[in-house]
Amino acid sequence: MEKAIAVVVTYNRLALLTECITALRNQTRPLDAILVINNGSTDDTQQWLAQQPDIINIYQNNLGSSGGFSTGIQWAYKNGYAWIWCMDDDGYPKEDALYNLLEADDGSLRLLNCAVIDKEDKKSFVWKTQKYKNLDEVDCKLIEGIGHPFNGTLLHRRIVERVGVPKPNYFLWGDETEYYYRIVKQNEIPVCTVSDSIHYHPSTAFSVKKDWDYLNGWKMYYYVRNRFYIHQAKFSNKAIALLHYCCFIVAFSGIIMLYQKTDKLKKLSFMIWPVSDAFSKNFAVTPPVILSKLKTNEGPSLTGSINTYLKNTWLTILPSFTTGRLRRTANA
Numbered sequence: 001m002e003k004a005i006a007v008v009v010t011y012n013r014l015a016l017l018t019e020c021i022t023a024l025r026n027q028t029r030p031l032d033a034i035l036v037i038n039n040g041s042t043d044d045t046q047q048w049l050a051q052q053p054d055i056i057n058i059y060q061n062n063l064g065s066s067g068g069f070s071t072g073i074q075w076a077y078k079n080g081y082a083w084i085w086c087m088d089d090d091g092y093p094k095e096d097a098l099y100n101l102l103e104a105d106d107g108s109l110r111l112l113n114c115a116v117i118d119k120e121d122k123k124s125f126v127w128k129t130q131k132y133k134n135l136d137e138v139d140c141k142l143i144e145g146i147g148h149p150f151n152g153t154l155l156h157r158r159i160v161e162r163v164g165v166p167k168p169n170y171f172l173w174g175d176e177t178e179y180y181y182r183i184v185k186q187n188e189i190p191v192c193t194v195s196d197s198i199h200y201h202p203s204t205a206f207s208v209k210k211d212w213d214y215l216n217g218w219k220m221y222y223y224v225r226n227r228f229y230i231h232q233a234k235f236s237n238k239a240i241a242l243l244h245y246c247c248f249i250v251a252f253s254g255i256i257m258l259y260q261k262t263d264k265l266k267k268l269s270f271m272i273w274p275v276s277d278a279f280s281k282n283f284a285v286t287p288p289v290i291l292s293k294l295k296t297n298e299g300p301s302l303t304g305s306i307n308t309y310l311k312n313t314w315l316t317i318l319p320s321f322t323t324g325r326l327r328r329t330a331n332a
Contacts, residue, residue, distance in 0.1 A: 002082035003032040004098065007075075009068030009150075010089035011039040014048060021055065023092035029099035031085075035076060037068040064171030064222075069150055069179075071168070077160045084157065086150040091119070091201035093152055100197035101154045104142060111159065111183055111191040114152025114199035115143075126151075126201050129193060138195045147184075147191040149176040152199030163187050167229070169283035173219055174226025181233035208255050214263040217270070218290040224252065225274035249275060270294065 006024050010017045017036070024034050034055050038045055040062035049057040058071060069086055076084045085098060093114060101112050115135065118124040123135045129146050132138050147153065163186075166179040183189050212220065227248055231241040249271070256267050273293060277285060 003080065004029075004083035004085060004102070005033040005035055005076045005079075005081040006031050006085045006087070007035050007037065007069065007072035008087055008089055009037045009039060009065055009072065010041065010045060011062060011068075012041045012043045012045065013089050014041075014043055014045045017045060017089040018048070020087065020089050020092040021052070023095070025054070026095050027093070027098045028096045029102060031098065033081070035072055037072045039063060039068050063168060064175070065150070066166050066170035066172065066175030067168045069175070070166045073155065073160060073165045077157055077165075082157050084155045084160070086153045086155065087199065088150060091116070091151055091199055094198040094200070097152060097197045097199060098154075101152075101194050104192075104194045104197070105156075109156065109158055109162075109189055111147050111180075111189055112154040112197075113147035113149070113191065113193045114154075114197045115193050115195050116148050116151045116199050116201050118203045119200035120203065122200070124203070126203055135195070135198075141195055143193040143195055145191060146193045147180060148193075149180050151201055152197065159183060159189060162189070170226050170229070171222050171287075173222040174230050177230050178226065178233045181230065185234050186236070208252065209259040211259070211261045214266050214270070215291075215294050217267070218287050218294065220267075220270070221274045221285065221290045223274075224249075224271055225278045228275075228278035245278070 008017070008020055008024075021034065021036075024031060036049055036055055036057050038049060038057060038059045040060065046057075046059060049055055058075065060067070060071060063071070065088065073084055073086065083102070085101075087093070097114055101114065104112060115129070115138075116126045117135055118126055125132060125134065127148050130143055132143070163179075163183050166175050170178065180191070184191050208223075228241075228245045231244045231248070232238070235241040235244065253268060253271065256264055256271075260267055273290075276282075
């Protein structure tokens with residue numbers, strides 16, 4: 001039997017983490033190991049983990065969900081585990097979730113995902129899952145073409161061999177989507193949700209249309225910056241990816257003007273920072289830095305960053321263009 005390990009990323013949510021760990025310990029198909037990546041928690045998480053003999057614990061600085069899953073998946077792969085089951089600390093699997101995921105495996109290479117269900121009502125899908133809104137509407141075992149990393153996502157090590165691990169420097173909001181597109185779009189690995197494998201998760205309350213507090217809106221930085229790399233993973237053509245990102249910026253600006261009730265102009269100005277960093281490939285920005293910039297309303301030059309991006313893109317395209325032209329001249 002191939003070995004299976006759960007990878008859980010946590011930060012300062014000990015009560016939720018213990019709920020998740022209890023559910024993992026109670027799986028009808030026992031796990032061979034539980035790995036927790038502690039992203040620098042400052043509560044009692046590390047002390048609690050140190051007292052759990054059945055848990056492998058890696059403590060690191062807070063690198064967000066992207067750095068956590070990058071570390072965890074890489075560790076599991078290097079230590080020979082065949083199945084890597086990924087989840088955040090705020091969700092937990094039903095007791096037969098892993099068993100039903102593995103039962104759905106037919107030996108082919110594909111990404112398997114639990115059905116992500118609202119942990120309160122125990123029936124509603126947290127995110128759009130094709131035509132289904134509630135679990136009792138599902139009339140098939142496998143919902144093809146749908147997956148929601150990292151919420152009960154089961155990877156086989158062959159996927160890691162082919163695709164690699166999540167980008168560690170995205171921090172949050174978009175890291176899972178970029179990895180998903182890298183698997184499904186760039187490497188054409190099928191994905192499906194296993195409808196009888198249930199992963200309970202809080203209902204997502206976030207909406208860009210809801211008014212957010214400008215001074216505490218640091219997560220929006222990653223939402224805007226990382227969308228650029230999501231489009232690059234989704235579209236192989238750089239020009240098309242750039243066009244889609246520009247459309248996103250225009251649409252997001254419109255949403256700010258239409259739906260935000262406070263600090264509209266400040267929020268529009270705020271967008272310059274992550275867009276600029278996307279073009280200049282700046283991944284060094286941390287939450288404290290963002291919060292500081294929000295308070296001072298300072299940011300880099302968008303024009304300079306766009307010029308840098310266009311220059312780098314041209315330097316990428318030019319060698320292949322020149323080589324092709326020289327080849328045609330030689331063959332003339």
